[in-house]
Amino acid sequence: MTLLSGIDQVRQLSVVQQQRYERFYRSQSRFLVLPVFADVSLGITFIGTLIFLLGLALSPAEPGVTGTHLFYTAVLAVLIAAHRFTRLRRMSPLIVYLVFFHMALFSYLGYILSGATLAPIVGLLLFMSSVGIITLSMAHTITILLINLILLATATALAVPAASFGSAITATLTNWLVLMCILIAPISAYFFRMFLRNLLALQFLLKDRNRALSRTLYTLEATEDRLALEQKHQALSHMAKGLLHEIMNPLNCASQAVDYARSINRDSELSEALDDATLHQKRISDIVSDLIEFSRPEPDHSIEKADVGSLVETALRFCKHQLRGTDVRLSIPANVSVACYPSALTQVFVNLLLNATSALGKEKSQTSKRIDIRAVSENGSLEVSIQDNGHGIAPEDIKRLTDPFYSTSKTPDNLGLGLSICQTIIRHHQGHMDIRSELGEWTQVVLKLPTPTT
Template sequence: MKILNGLSQVRLLPEKKQQHFERFYHAQVKYRLLPLFADLSLLVTILGTLLFIFSLSRQADTNVHFLTYVYTGILVGLALLHRFTRLRYASPLIVYIVFSLMSLFSYLGYIDAAGGVVPIFGLHFFLSSLGFITLSLFHTLVIIALNLVLLVLATRLAVTPGEVAGAIASVLSNWFIAMCLMIAPLSAIFNRWFFRNLFALQYLLKDRNKLLTATFQSLQETEDKLIQQQKQQALSHMAKGLLHEIMNPVNCSTQALQYARSINRDEEIGEALDDAILHQSRIADIVSDLIEFSQPKPDHDMEQADVRELINTAIRICRNELRGVEVRVSLADNLSVSCYPSALTQVFVNLMLNASSALEGKPVNQAAMIDISSEQGTDSLNIRIRDNGRGIESNDIRRLTEPFYSTKDTPNSLGLGLSICQTIMRHHHGSIKIDSEHGVWTEVVLSLPLRSTVEAKSDIGLSG
């Protein structure tokens, strides 16, 4: 097994990810690796110069030339500039600057020593680290070539014309200088290969972590959906039992109320009986909706219904709960959709009951309002129901449509209202979206298709 095979694994990725890796690699090298290597190079160079000055100062018969202090000061200034200015991210510019400085002082010493190799040892030691500092074979070879040109020029000034060739050969044959010149390009090749593989492994690790995180989130969402489906199935079985137990007395009481209404002649009593019959019908609808809650779709077909009429019906049903609340309805005229009227009315009722509950405790000097508006698109209708109540915590919003989840601490709240609304909207091939600012407002957006799925499929078939 290969120790570093990151690049070979990257080559197996799609082309887009390979391009993304190249951008990642160049960013890491430019902004992290090369600045760090340049800092280390400058630090080592400064320490080496200080050690050289210290060794000279300990020799009684040798004085430190003032240019050596100038050289050291320039190096310290370059180190500070590189650390705190944009020069830090302009690699390999700093390498060329340091090379220019070192070569100037080194070859001045070389000329002064009449071609002695000792003054240029430090320069060639620096050259040996070029492959590590630049990670570039091109820049390494360019600087080595410049160094050879300077060597020839300095040698011509240091010795007589007849000794130039021999002096250059003597310098290049020095084992230390020869090793430095050979190490530089080899280290550039190796270090580039090493760090490209290293960053490739880092990139692959991050990519795998993203994939694992996305997979884990998907598993959590799937688990939540399964739990919700289990709740829906349990609720469906419970609702079927409730239907038989509740519907018989409801039907009997409804028939009794209808009979009383037929023989009644008092107008006020008639209104009360009408309300009672309406609420009895609402009970029957709620129980029926519980049966439909976990079914793929209702047993009956959709029909065209006027949206304003459905909303007005819901307002009448909730009129006791909406006392003291200003309900403003802004809908287009003759706005109709293909729907299950009873179920969609139940959605409006549930949303208005939630809004009225959110408006409880509103200060007297602040008006309690519910705004109902519509926005019609090409093939969909959005109905917005907005209240200026206490709002909902952001952590609660995503769980509001879960069965049996409620933000109310009252025993009368089973946490089924919005869950039933979501199921009804799914039956309508629509969606429900809830947004809120805690303490300020809550808005529910119902999105309904203007054409049924069957009609849409028919259109597709005809167009094909």
């Protein structure tokens, strides 16, 4: 039966998940299901009592409603209210025992006074037939049935002469209503308990699978975001290849013109300017060549071992003009090497230094502009941090800084490609770039790179 297959499915789970289900079943049955079942049973019992009292009041053949009847009804109403609004609701099946003893007291008093007739205990028998549903426990059901048999035997002994006890108790126990109520109670306890366990097992499995589906959906959304970002990078790569090749043609022509001018020049002052032009053209050529190379999925040449301090010094020379008036503090140990593509890593340092000078802005006084560059080597990796005391970055912007074409700068010629390219270069080095900032205080970029093995 499909509806009763929940437990079978739970048994196929791991031991930990089965234990989770047992805790789930106990909490749901004790704090949700059993209190509701008790409410329904008590409500039906109370309505049956009111109908019985109404019958006594309207029937001329009956003696009418007595004080005992009203007291019995009042106590039953108090028990119902206590179960609804007090801690008694969470102490299942205590309410079942309380109601049973209350009904048994008055029912067996009427049973004794009527000379062991069945009519006074019919209501009690009907309540007992529902005990299995209310408690969902075979143990509690059997306990209540045994207590009732003891009370029945005691009341029968008090209601009839000793010589008639055997025949009276036999007549009562063999009555079809009594037998039906006694049999229904344990049977209903077993089947309703199994039904509830399977139903809650299906609910547990459904929640568990919903959680798994939610995790899968989250993973798919994250993967979709990463794929979208990769598509941006691919689009940037294709566009960059074409642009960079177009840049190289006029750059080569300009370099040839400067070389020719140097070859025929006899003016020492002009010679210095031409040397500077040659140096910067070489720098442009290296940058463009590196960008062309790193627009490919993987660089063609092998990684080299380079001194970090030398690479940073080279980057500082390239940025000498932009760093005027800025206090640059270096804390790089001597002879710290890293496995890298030197020109590419130098370009990363240049880009980060230019970003730092841009963050310092014009609002900072000349004496307060500061950039700290530190390198720490430990546990097989090198961490290089570049920190400025500029205007900082808002938390919502940090996550998007490495997206292509995203920039916090209001400058119209800023394409927002620098950090995206830097991140790509660091990834090609099997490294990681982390950006931290305190708005209005500072910004720190940390590069984590693997160190070469000796």
